[in-house]
Amino acid sequence: MTGFRTVCVTGLGxxxxxxxxxxxxxxxxxxxxxxxxxxxxxxxxxxAHNAFGxxxxxxETSVPRSRLAGIDRFSxxxxxxxxxxxxxxxxxxxxxLGRAIVYVGTGMGGSESVEKGYEELLLRGGARINPxxxxxxxxxxxxxxxxxxxxxxGQSLTYSTACSSSxxxxxxxxxAIGSGRADVAIAGGTEALLTYGAIAAWxxxxxxxxxxxxxxxxxxxxxxxxxxxxxxxxxxxxxxxEEENHARARGATIHARLSGxxxxxxxxxxxxxxxxxxxAAIQAALADAGLQSSDIDYVNAHGTATLAGDVAETEAIKRxxxxxxxxxxxxxxxxMHGHLMGATGAVEFIASVLAMQHGFLPPTINLHxxxxxxxxxxxxxxxxxxxxxxxxxxxxxxxxxxNAVLIASPTAT
Numbered sequence: 003m004t005g006f007r008t009v010c011v012t013g014l015g016x017x018x019x020x021x022x023x024x025x026x027x028x029x030x031x032x033x034x035x036x037x038x039x040x041x042x043x044x045x046x047x048x049x050a051h052n053a054f055g056x057x058x059x060x061x062e063t064s065v066p067r068s069r070l071a072g073i074d075r076f077s078x079x080x081x082x083x084x085x086x087x088x089x090x091x092x093x094x095x096x097x098x099l100g101r102a103i104v105y106v107g108t109g110m111g112g113s114e115s116v117e118k119g120y121e122e123l124l125l126r127g128g129a130r131i132n133p134x135x136x137x138x139x140x141x142x143x144x145x146x147x148x149x150x151x152x153x154x155x156g157q158s159l160t161y162s163t164a165c166s167s168s169x170x171x172x173x174x175x176x177x178a179i180g181s182g183r184a185d186v187a188i189a190g191g192t193e194a195l196l197t198y199g200a201i202a203a204w205x206x207x208x209x210x211x212x213x214x215x216x217x218x219x220x221x222x223x224x225x226x227x228x229x230x231x232x233x234x235x236x237x238x239x240x241x242x243x244e245e246e247n248h249a250r251a252r253g254a255t256i257h258a259r260l261s262g263x264x265x266x267x268x269x270x271x272x273x274x275x276x277x278x279x280x281x282a283a284i285q286a287a288l289a290d291a292g293l294q295s296s297d298i299d300y301v302n303a304h305g306t307a308t309l310a311g312d313v314a315e316t317e318a319i320k321r322x323x324x325x326x327x328x329x330x331x332x333x334x335x336x337x338m339h340g341h342l343m344g345a346t347g348a349v350e351f352i353a354s355v356l357a358m359q360h361g362f363l364p365p366t367i368n369l370h371x372x373x374x375x376x377x378x379x380x381x382x383x384x385x386x387x388x389x390x391x392x393x394x395x396x397x398x399x400x401x402x403x404x405n406a407v408l409i410a411s412p413t414a415t
Contacts, residue, residue, distance in 0.1 A: 006180070007179060007180050007181075007182060007245050007246070007247075008180075008245070008246035008259060009176045009179045009180050009243050009244070009245065009246070009259065009260045010243070010244050010245070010246050010249050010254075010256045010257075010258070010259055010260070010413065011241050011242065011243060011244075011256070011257045011258045011259070011260055011355060011410065012090075012091040012092075012093075012242045012243075012244045012249050012254045012255065012256055012257065013086075013087035013088060013089075013090040013091030013092075013093065013240075013241060013242030013257075014086070014087055014090050014240075014241055014242075014257060014352050014355065014356075015082070015083035015084055015085065015086030015087030015088075015090065015190070015238075015239070015240045015241075016083055016086070016237070016238070016239050016240075016349060016352055017057055017059075017079045017082050017083045017192075017237045017238045017239075018030070018037065018055075018057065018235075018237040018238075018239070018339050018342070018349055019037025019038065019055035019056055019057055019235055019236070019237060019338075019339045019340060020035055020036070020037035020338050020339045021037075022057070022058075022059065022060065022063075022082070023086060024086065024090065024352070024356070027352070027353075027356075028356050028360065030338060030339075031335060031338065031353055031356065031357070031362075031364045031385065032360075032362055032364075032385050032387075033385070034338065034364075034365045034367045034383065034384055034385055035338060036219035036220070036222075036337070036338050036367060036368075037055050037056070037235075037338060037339050037340070038053055038054065038055050038218060038219050038220075038221055038222055038233050038235075038338075038339075038340050039053070039054070039056060039218050039219060040052045040053065040054075040213075040218045041054045041056055041196060045198040045201075048198065048202075049201060049205070050205050051205070051210055051211065051212050051213055051221075052213065052215075052218065053211060053213035053218035053219075053221035053222075053233055054196055054201075054233060054234050054235060054236075054340065055233060055234070055235025055236060055237070055339050055340025055341070055342070056196065056235075056236065057079065057236050057237050059078075059082070063082050064082060064085040064086060064089070065078070065081045065082050065085055065151075069081070070082075072134070072138075073138060073143070073147060074111075074112035074114055074115040074138040074139060074143060074194065075112075075114050075194035075236075076108060076110075076111060076112055076113070076114070076143075076144055076192045076193060076194040076195075076238075077112065077138070077143050077144045077147050077192070078194075079192045079193075079194060079236070079237055079238035079345075080106065080144035080145075080147065080148060080190070080192035080238050080240070081144075081147055081148065081151060082238070083190060083192070083237075083238040083239060083240040084148045084151070084152075084188055084190070084238075084240045085151070086240075087188065087190070087240040087241055087242050088152060088188065088242060090242070091242040091244070091254060091255075092252075092253075092254060092255070093186070093242060096252075098185060098186050098248070098252075099152045099153060099154055099186065100153050100154065100155055101154075101155065101156050101184070101185065101186065102152070102154045102156050102184065102185075102186040102187060102188055103154070103156035103157045103158070103159075103175060103178055103183075103184045103186070103187045103188075103189075104145045104148050104149050104154050104156070104157075104158045104159075104187070104188045104189075105145070105157075105158075105159050105160075105161065105171040105172070105174055105175040105178075105187060105188075105189040106142070106144050106145040106148070106159075106160050106161070106168075106171055106189070106190065106191060106192065107160070107161045107162070107163070107166075107167030107168030107169070107170060107171035107172075107190070107191035107192075107344050107345070107347065107348065108141055108144060108160065108161075108162060108167055108168075108191055108192055108193055108344040108345070109162060109164050109165070109167055109193055109195070109343040109344030110141075110193065110195045110200065110343070110344070111139060111140060111141035111142075111143065111144075111162070112138045112139035112140065112141075112143055112194075113139070113194070113195045113197055113199075113200055114194055114195075114197050115132075115134075115135050115138035115139040116135060116139040117197045117198070117199045117200075118132075118135075119131045119132060119135040119139070120199075141160050141162055142158070142160040144160075144192050145158045145159070145160050146158065148188055152188070154188065156184055157178070157183075157184070159171075159174070161174070162344065163400055163402065163404040163406075164343065164344070164400035164401045164402055164404060165304070165306075165341070165343055165344070165346055165347070165398055165399065165400035165401065166265075166347055166398040166399065166400040166404045166405060166406040167191050167343075167344035167345075167347065167400075168189075168190055168191020168192075168239065168344055168345050168346065168347040168348035168349075168351075168398075169191075169347025169348065169351065169396065169398035169406035169407070169408055170265065170347070170398075170404070170406045171189050171190065171191055171347075171348070172189045172190065172241060172243070172260070172263075172347070172348060172351060172408060173263035173264075173265065173406055173408060175187035175189035175243050176243060176260045176263050177263065179243055179244070179245050185244065185245045185248045186242065186243070186244050186245075186248065187242070187243040187244075188240060188242060189240065189241055189242075189243055189348075190238065190239045190240030190241055190345070190348035191238065191239060191240075191342075191344050191345035191346075191347060191348040191349075192237075192238035192344070192345050193235075193236055193237065193238070193342050193343045193344045193345040193346075194236045195234065195236065195343060196234060196235075196236050200234075201234065204234060207273075208231075209231050209232055209308060210231045210232060210233070210234065211223075211229075211230045211231040211232060211233050211307060212230040212231065220368045221233050222307050222336055222337045222338075222340055222341075222368065223307050223337065223368040223369065224303070224305035224306065224307040224312055224334035224336060224337050224366055224368075224369070224380070225305065225307075225312050225316070225334065225366060225369055225372055225373060225376040225378075225380045226307070226368060226369050226370065226371060226372060226373060227371045227372060227373045227374070228371065229307040229308075229309065229312065229373070230307070231307060231308055231309075232306040232307055232308055232336070232340075232341045233307070233336070233340040233341060234340060234341060234343070235336075235339055235340025235341050235342045235343075235346075236342060236345075237339070237342050237345055237349060238342075238345050238348070238349075239342075239345055239348030239349035239350075239351070239352050240348065241348065241351070241352065241355075243260060246259075256413040257355055257359060257413075258355045258358060258359065258410040258411060258412065258413060259410065259411045259412070259413055259414075260408065260409075260410060261290075261291040261292075261293070261393070261409050261410065261411040262287040262288060262289075262290040262291025262292075262293065262395075262407070262408065262409030262411075263286075263287055263290050263406070263407070263408055263409070264282075264283045264284065264285065264286025264287030264288070264289070264290055264406070264407045265283055265286060265404075265405060265406050265407075266279050266280070266282035266283040266286060266405045267279060267403050267404060267405070268280075268403025268405065269403055270403060271403065272401060272402055272403075273401050274310060275310060275311050275314035275315070275399055275403075276314065276403060277314045277315075277317040277318040277321060278318075278321075279403055279405055280314065280315060280318035280397070280399050280405050281318040281321045281322050282405070283397075283399075283405035283406060283407045284318060284319070284322045284395070284397070284407050285322055286407070287395065287407035287408065287409050288322070288409070290409075291393070291409045291411065293393060293409065293411075295322050295323045295324065295326055296323075296326045297392060297393050298323070298326075298330065298392075298393050298394070298395050298409070299330070299331065299389075299390075299391045299392050299393060299394065300330075300331045300332075300333075300354065300357060300358070300363060300391050300394045300395070301319065301330060301331070301332045301333075301394070301395045301396075301397060302333065302334075302335060302350045302351075302353055302354045302357075302364070302394070302395065302396040302397065303315055303319075303332050303333065303334045303380075303397055304334070304397045304398055304399045305332075305333070305334025305336055305337070305366070305380075306334075306336060306341055307334070307336065307337070311399070312373065312376050313373070313375045313376060314399075315397065315399065316375065316376045316377070316378060319332065319378065320378075327378060328378070328379070329379075330378065330379065331363045331379055331381055331386075331389075332378050332379060332380050332381070333363060333364050333365055333366045333380055333381040334366045334380070335349075335350055335353050335364050335366075336350075337365075337366050337367045337368050337369070338364075338365075338367055346398065347396065347398035347406060347408070350396045350398070351396045351408050351410070353396075354394040354395070354396045354408075354410055355394070355410050357391060357394060358391040358393075358394045358410060358412065361387070361388055361389050361390060361391065362385050362386060362387045362388070362389055363381045363385060363386040363389050363391075364381065364385055365381045365382065365383055365384050365385045365386075366380040366381055366382055366383070367383055368383075369382040369383060370382070370383070392411075392412070393409055393410070393411045393412075394409070394410050394411075395407060395408070395409050396408045396409075396410075
């Protein structure tokens with residue numbers, strides 16, 4: 003097991019297409035609501051396919067609008083989710099935040115600000131561009147804004163490993179606390195890449211889902227025979243991680259233990275997933291948690307709804323879980339909220355913690371005819387209530403072959 007200190011989750015914060023704030027996100031998961039819809043923007047008519055996980059921020063948020071106005075959308079999402087997590091942990095104004103570390107994952111950082119700068123310079127012939135584009139667009143901007151807002155003077159790191167970015171940020175924060183290098187961490191991920199340039203690039207790869215124009219909400223269909231690809235999404239997820247004795251000494255509510263973290267690299271292909279590499283990350287997380295595969299009751303799958311990805315992950319799960327795979331509940335919440343890229347690992351880890359806390363299995367919606375090669379229990383279409391979950395796992399597998407797996411366990415009484 004990593005280090006010798008127990009690491010707990012004491013705060014949760016979410017910005018997502020199915021709900022802003024943890025209560026709304028939980029309600030979305032339990033109801034099986036899709037947050038995927040057509041994107042209505044200036045470039046909508048230029049999109050070959052239009053179905054995305056879009057965040058609607060309310061008029062009033064926990065962070066003043068004046069604060070959000072001068073930063074990139076990805077930093078705004080991060081601040082809102084981090085503020086919720088800090089408040090949930092009861093740490094607002096607590097002196098321990100001065101020593102806290104901030105670990106953030108993102109795939110493309112402030113892509114909206116960078117793209118707007120290029121548009122102004124190259125398309126509109128602007129003589130100069132916004133001088134703040136560098137600090138708005140840099141990948142570590144979100145971590146810097148969080149540290150500024152809470153006065154965190156501990157280590158601040160940004161991880162960019164595509165789809166596993168925020169899972170790695172959370173896992174590395176666990177290692178820092180477990181080894182005694184910190185007592186408190188604000189960790190998670192954020193992404194806001196629904197720009198014309200980013201979408202066009204993903205469309206060129208032919209990895210995006212082909213939606214039904216009459217009902218874009220059904221576009222993401224993980225493990226289904228008729229799946230056509232992933233759905234790009236945006237949002238953020240942040241957790242407060244805390245050393246157990248530190249949390250108990252201040253009377254904190256503990257949501258779960260972050261009991262296991264495992265990583266691996268496929269080292270085989272930039273885009274083709276490798277079951278061997280994925281299985282290695284799963285096994286590493288189990289070893290870190292000191293668990294057997296039979297101890298896991300639920301896996302929040304990476305489950306992007308790509309043809310190759312869903313089959314590879316199913317194979318990786320079978321290799322590690324053996325006979326237990328058939329009785330294991332596996333679901334992809336991306337079917338509801340889409341693929342938040344660098345933020346997806348954090349959001350799905352939070353979904354896993356909520357599932358364990360509230361005793362339910364989040365569904366894989368839009369799953370009416372499974373792919374014969376995907377033959378596990380994917381909790382099709384409806385959540386299952388009244389389920390006792392001993393330990394839950396969240397998988398994040400990225401382009402470039404960077405794999406990360408997190409395990410949450412109940413708190414000791």
